[in-house]
Amino acid sequence: MKVREIEQYVRKFWEEHQVYRVQNHDAKPKCYVLDMFPYPSGAGLHVGHPLGYIASDIFARFRRLQGYNVLHPMGYDSFGLPAEQYAIQTGQHPAITTRNNIATFRRQLDQLGFSYDWSREIRTSDPSFYRWTQWFFIRLFESWYNRKTNRAEPISELIRQFELNGNQQVDAWCGKVPLFTAADWKRYSEKQKSDILLQYRLAYLDEAWVNWCPALGTVLANDEVKDGRSERGGHPVERRRMKQWMLRITAYADRLLEGLKDVQWPESVCEAQRNWIGRSRGCTLRFPLANPAAASDMQLREIEVFTTRPDTVFGATFLVVAPEYPALQSLTPPDFADAVQQYVAYAAGRSERDRMADVHSVTGQFTGAYVRHPFTHALLPVYVSEYVLAGYGTGALMGVPGHDQRDHRFARAFHLPIVSIIEGRDVQEAAYEEREGTLTQSDFLNGLSVSEAIEAAIAEAERRGLGEERIQYRLRDAVFGRQRYWGEPIPIYYDGQGIPHALADDDLPLILPDIDAYLPTAEGEPPLARATDWKYKGKYEYEKTTMPGWAGSSWYYLRFADPHNDQAFASPEAICYWGAIDLYIGGDEHATGHLIYFRFWTHFLHDLGLLPFREPALRLVNQGKIQGRSCLIYRLDDGRLLSARRRSEPEFQNLHTVQLHVPVSLCDGDVVDVAGLRQWRPEWAEATFLTEPDGTFRCTHLVEKMSKSKFNVVNPDDIVAQYGADCFRLYEMFLGPLEQDKPWDTKGIDGCYRFLRKLWRLVAGDDDRPNLSDEIPSDAELRIVHRLIRKVTHDIEQLSLNTAVSAFMIAVNELTELRCNKRSVLEPLLICLSPFAPHVCEYLWQHTGHHQSIVLEQWPAWDDRYLKEETFDYPVAINGRTRFKVTLALDLPEERIAEEVLAEEGLRRYLEGRTPKKVIVVKGRMINVVV
């Protein structure tokens, strides 16, 4: 068996016969199997990448054999930060880096034998692709969300309504807009109209809080900020409000929540999305200022808070507003202005992440203002504190220290009163947050349960005009603009008055212009501001920010249906034929990013009538991560290197040592190649290696993330070169359940290699000349192969691929034992195995007299007739402990089984004179005798 020759031969055969080409029209049922496409990083693939790809490939091949027309494509998420960083450092255009990286990925993917239809490959950074990403953005820009019909509708319809009736009849998911009449609308200037419409558009411009780094001239992500400074360079970062393009995803919050019922996704992902959306019901409450005349702005009359626990309103002893609360300055009396100003400045210097991570310290400042409790009219002080988030609710809350732990901590720190409003609950030490108990000290709520009190409080607040019921979401609208170069240009230009306009569809794609350097300008403008002569119709400024990484990935799955279409993102026929993804495989780190955005875009496109379905992926499976298995050795302070097993020897026990990572490639199990180490690190060329008594030098292991710096990255190329792609595929699947994280250890791969050789010998014999017999197989042989077919069919359906592989091993072991060389047994075996080990199976198929590819064969069916057993070895347990076995006919009725067992000679010695009380018989399973 010459693995490399076989695999090359087979790949050439597939290529010549174009066996993976897929047509968009077929009488067969369709099946769409997709991997989350990769970002083509410079590092290439490591063994973790292919795990999901192999699983989806097995599934796709399985469905193809079952007679489905299968769409199984691959592409690249090729816009992204790393290529841009590299460009900044080297000046090389990201397009070039990206092209090279893709070539590497392609080469690595090719040698693994995937059944992708490469004619459908896509790249999100390709203008022919991002033209449509821009096209979708324009659709978002030209849409608003109608809450009456509960769907997105064209903005032109909205304008017509404004012209007829103003906005009073309109129920939209929108920003803050004053009511206006048709007459008002007609009077408004173009600029005013544009500003109002932006409040309705699903793609809109608005102020958003960002981490601005003046020194770098750019906006940073939360994880690029450490302790208020930029991770790169350590420059100060401040929270600043900036105009940004945003997407109104919040309009879809409820539909995104409900849609989860219609998909077969892991519960953990659904749960993460529910939490991310964070729907909660409560009400707003207005607290009038006690002395408006004292405030800096005497127009200010009240502070509105949002609460999910209106039942606790009588436990409120103070109010807190966010440092970014818009009316903060207005409500602060002049003599507190300085103190408040100082506190706000302090909070602005703390990143969102800092503020959220620091749970222990409690900070805040009294504003000097007081409000009246809406029901009791008691005076409550108003504080400002960073634990209140500006972006959630109204940016102000009522402090109920008795029943909210955060409020409790704050009250303790500022010596504010803590009262209990739940009967029999002492809250001085800790807040009582459970929603159980009976209300007390609460006026009209006394005697009610928490849930009754919530309803009663909302009703009463509404009756008295103090507040309204409100559904609040944690989900925020998505910031869509990036101060980066390597992304899709946003297809917007600004006219002379600064009014944003979308490009006409015919003007797309708006090509990403070349620039001289990939950095922001000196004025802090995004890199695109460097582009010269880049103007709409030669005179209007284009938008300078680009789209985020998730733009292209939000719809790419649709493009695979019709990747070369230049009239539409895909033809309606292609979209209708392929529909939603039947099986989507990828990492669970995308649970609240990609997976929520691509659902959002899909719902939106459904509203436009572009898609016949609402949910993009029917079934989702998260493959686990493959962890690295690092190898560590010890270094003594004098520079000598110590073999791991000797660490605990008395001589070394108390010495200080450092653990050092050494390359996994230099370790065989825990035996380290010392000569290799000397070469790897020149400073160790002459070092002393303290070896074991047997002369070996050993390492210890640690399971951790696979990364270059830990020297534990295993590259699939090396493994494939040694064992072949089939063996690699089998082994990755054999390693354990697909969904589970697991450490990579090359050691076990020999088992899969041996299995393939056994298979080879079984089919091709020792002399490599397949000579299958047409004899009628024995019952035993038939049972083996039919049991295998049943098991594997079930397992692939469940994606339990590790157990499927072991089923193959068992079958091959048993057939080898029987020296079976019968065609009618081995051919179904080859077909079943071909999704796992496509090269070897194809090769053997060709060499056992077939001219057509095994890919085009039919999945075998099992016949229960061959699986019937006449008798069963019943395990007999005495009081639950298995003692011996009895062979009995399977069709024996239960009473007869009990009789047989009681008559059994072997039973007597376990009874020790006792009489059996009861005999439990589970037919075909086991027998339990109770004494």
Next chain:
RNA sequence: GCCCUGGUGGUGGAACUGGUAGACACGCAGGACUUAAAAUCCUGUGGCCCGAAAGGGCCGUGCGGGUUCAACUCCCGCCUGGGGCACCA
């Protein structure tokens, strides 16, 4: 703090709706073949104990309880690894 996961031999893991715990593989030990090695094949392999052996006993799925004729599986309470979210009012 909250949510999601996992904890089974030396290792990766298997066990259907509660019904023979440790399938399959790695590793290890012993043996066969060989001048030798590789490759291949065979045997053994959860722990402790009794026995020369055949065979047998006890304990065992993170810990402690419970339900059941029967628990890796179900219930209650803990411990612990991994991941995610996070002052979300």
